[in-house]
Amino acid sequence: MDINVLIVFGIILLTVTFFVWGKIRSDIVALSSLVLLVLTGILSPEEGLSGFSNSVVVMIVSLFIVGGGIFQTGLAKMISTKILALAGGNQFKLFILVMLVTGGIGGFVSNTGTVALMLPIVMSLASEANTDSRRFLMPMAFASSLGLLTLISTPPNLIINDALVSGGFEGLSFFSFLPVGLITLTLGILLLWPLSKLLVAGRDKEKSTVKKNKSLNQLASEYQLADNLYRVLIEKNSPFINKSLQELNIAQTYNVSILEIRRIHSRNRFHKTVDMKMAGPSSTFKENDILYVFGNFNDVTSLVSGNGLKLIDTHKTEGTGSTLSVSQSGGLEFSEIGIAEVVLMSTSKLINKHVKESNFRQLYNVNILGIQRKDGYILQDVKDERMLSGDVLLVQGKWSDIEKLNQETSEWVVVGQPMENALKIPRDHKAPVAAVIMVLMIVAMVFNIVPTVIATMIAALLMIILGCFRNVESAYKSINWESTFLFAGMFPLAIAMEKTGASGLIADAIVNGLSQFGPVSVLAGIYLATSILTMFISNTATAVLFAPIALQSAVTIGVSPYPFLFAVTVAASMCFASPFATPPNALVMSAGRYKFIDYIRVGLPLQLIVGIIMIFVLPLLFPL
Incomplete structure (x- = not known):
């Protein structure tokens, strides 16, 4: 075996080991593997950095911004709340709607963002329906991955499309995934309603005792x-x-x-x-x-x-x-102007001064609306009140001005984080703008008016320019940079596998071992290997590794690569047996008070059944 192939396999083994260990961030591991490939001479610096110029990376960044705009304007919350209200107090109706709404939203925006949005809504609805939220939260997290409805549902979809185009095959359309997503989401609903009973069996209804910060x-x-x-x-x-x-x-x-x-x-x-x-x-x-x-x-x-x-x-x-x-x-609208509490320090120059003499408004551009002193509140004639050490002032002003108060650390302490509070407030008046941008982006993709990557870039820019974000910085904060750098760092590893012939060797091993049983057996082998690896490392990283292997396997046995690459993206996305396989799974773990065994009991049967069915369905949807 060629020395370069051995080096690539060694780097892959090292990378997977660190992914599984989990003590180092996945993006740092991916970037380290990139550096090793360049230092060992496997790739040139240009090849090593090619992931950062890849169109899929640009699309992922753009889609994070588009999704952030949809969340920031409150559009997603408006839609989901109205639809979920149809359930009333019926548990089965609520379950169906939670699955459909989560899967539907997850088909167009980040599944992590979808679950973060739906989490408080579902917990509130479960409480109103007088039922345990545990029965809904894990299925909701799974639904965000089951809703594999469009090209932009999840990064693995974009990765296999890129692999097809790079291999000289026709790229996928925006709704190529729709039949697959409808089947997986339907299976999820049918299987998770009975399986979810295991999550509440033998448990008394618990009351949340989590202490929250003041809203x-x-x-x-x-x-x-x-x-x-x-x-x-x-x-x-x-x-x-x-x-x-x-x-x-x-x-x-x-x-x-x-x-x-x-x-x-x-x-x-x-x-x-x-x-x-x-x-x-x-x-x-x-x-x-x-x-x-x-x-x-x-x-x-x-x-x-x-x-x-x-x-x-x-x-x-x-x-x-x-x-x-x-x-x-109380009539105050908090999108532009907010309120916060400020605790006066004993060293403050305001001590023993009357509010009206403090020039607080002129100096800091904020109003003092009230004072909390010990257990009492001073709300009338505040301007005539003398301020004392330990007083808590309720101040009102622009979020940016309240944030500036944090700079006077010897004078007072601002309770909470004003700018984080500001970013949580939906820009409701921009919801119609976000809706129009989203629809136009989808239309552009469906009818191929402009290249897909350009459509996402235009949509992201419009979200920023037309005010769906408070500022450009908040748009950048909506980007999951760890996921972005993870893909950019893993992409060169896929190039190295093809360049050295490592992907061909793995493909040959799968083909030689299973081809005697037919193409479906080879497809099953790729699906199973992808599914197992996704339990330990990111689905994005798994898709990057297995996309070239699946393509090579299909070419070797002379069949269509489409069902093989769909097997990679479905297997990478449908990982439910571990809370750490995907961010949505992890997000609901503490909220639902789940244990690792709960994911095994509910997620593993779902993962196995979906896998078995998809192995036989994919060749029917995309003929070999």
């Missing part, structure tokens, strides 16, 4: 924002028109605070209808502006009286007439 709505409730926040409309001929907040001296005169100014610009559903700004000293008022006023009712009434202002209903949002969403509380 924005909890903060708003604690400080009674809803009870002290009023909306005031500036009517025609009001003396406030064209005057600034500083000129009017509202805080001193009326003992209230103007927190936000909202100005309606357009009612076009695809653009933000309301310009929302935090009120500052230089803020100028216009006719029909809506002011968010914080203070007690009597003081707000005094402000309204005789100033051409009108107190309006606080339970509707501007421009739409819809009720307040989950990203709002």
